[in-house]
Amino acid sequence: MVADFSRVLAGPLATMTLADLGARVIKVERPGAGDDTRSWGPPWSDTGATYFESANRNKESVALDLTDPEDLALAKKLALKADVLVENFKPGGLAKLGLGYEDLRDENPGLIYASISGFGSAGGRNLAGYDFLVQAVGGLMSITGPADGSPYKAGVALVDVLCAKDTTIGVLSALEARRRNNGRGSHLEINLLSSLQGALVNQGQAYLGAGKVPSRMGNDHPSIVPYQLLQCSDGPLAVTIGNDGQFARMAGALGVPDLAKDERFATNSARVAHREILVPLLEEALSGDTAQHWEDVLTDAGLPAGKVGGIDDGVALAEDLGLEPTVDVQDASGQTVGRQFRHPVTWNPPLESPTTAPPQLGEHTESVIEWLKGTS
CATH class of the missing domain: 3.40.50.10540 (Crotonobetainyl-coa:carnitine coa-transferase; domain 1)
Structure with a gap:
């Protein structure tokens, strides 16, 4: 009791x-x-x-x-x-x-x-x-x-x-x-x-292990790119690309495969160093269609992406997935x-x-x- x-x-x-x-x-x-x-x-x-x-x-x-x-x-x-x-x-x-x-x-x-x-x-x-x-x-x-x-x-x-x-x-x-x-x-x-x-996990250890005090970055990730919201023609899309293979598939799905061959973007550490250049290029490709369209395209390619939804949308998704x-x-x-x-x-x-x-x-x-x- x-x-x-x-x-x-x-x-x-x-x-x-x-x-x-x-x-x-x-x-x-x-x-x-x-x-x-x-x-x-x-x-x-x-x-x-x-x-x-x-x-x-x-x-x-x-x-x-x-x-x-x-x-x-x-x-x-x-x-x-x-x-x-x-x-x-x-x-x-x-x-x-x-x-x-x-x-x-x-x-x-x-x-x-x-x-x-x-x-x-x-x-x-x-x-x-x-x-x-x-x-x-x-x-x-x-x-x-x-x-x-x-x-x-x-x-x-x-x-x-x-x-x-x-x-x-x-x-x-x-x-x-x-x-x-x-x-x-x-x-x-x-x-x-x-x-x-x-x-605080990685953010806390950045300070304890490397002496770096993290700061606000909005929806950007300090160590991974692209791992953020990207703008489509009608609103934002959450994209979480965790490795170089996923990035190459994403670039191909967006119709810009050469981005994955560019030495500035070929590895995650390079993408982090050049995020200010890469993100506008990705958003330019995404601007041609809606967030829902690109969610479908990227998901079909086996990539983690999704529109930003409300709590009601989250409940509906969980129900659709059989999570009760x-x-x-x-x-x-x-x-x-x-x-x-x-x-x-x-x-x-x-x-x-x-x-x-x-x-x-x-x-x-x-x-x-x-x-x-x-x-x-």
Whole structure:
């Protein structure tokens, strides 16, 4: 069982993933208000804020006032029954209530206690952690956006999502370590800044390994050309050419095969060095027809290319490819009340997974309290 003392996105998304994998997740919320994201709208579905719903399916909601001694005692009993506890209070926040890891581990030695923060529990313990802020100070914005424009954030709260995945990986690893270590639990610390830095991959290593601080390049790639948007007669086409053979096929498909024989463009390193010359030549060839036409031509040639679409187009594509990208979620009566993106892993044989709708605030308070009071 997972006791979910988190709110907003990183923690709730991690616990929803655990719920998708079959865990029982009990979400502790403030009476009358609940998770902050319950009020983060528009947009709204028929059942609530779509932001909240994106990270809270397959959970039970119990409303407990942690400033009330009786409710706090119930919260502690829940924590002591848990296999996993996930929280994203400011570092030390739950400890002030007697719900810190040190307060629980003697009575629940197998507990996996996952603490999520913005900047860790040392020098950054008093800093508020929000995705947008971490994207800014952690360097992600410095490599996102047009070269001659303002820094941009990613289109979703990407750092929260990365942190949620890191938390899930950490919890699953800790559960396996507990199995191997005579049932001993552990305290995990995950922070947004570290999750961002762990995801900078080639851009981060350019600095660490070569002393080069990357900068914004719009949709261009620092190490591969063409790996970007190219303009056609009616709009942009995403082209991702990863090797010299693909480039030669692309040049042939566009009707400009000599480009692949030009020493300035024959190798990737040469294309990177001469991108300012090459890109206009490619766009000149592409200007003769539409993005859809060239997507078809390049795809038929076995090359990775596609029009820029919306989220609706992405869902339609996944459906056309047989990926079954969504699941229907049901309320307590079994009635379908919405559709959500499914967990992205496909199991064979299939994993038996719940598909219950995100809970209403306090929907399970009575049943959870009855369960807690009926346990020793």
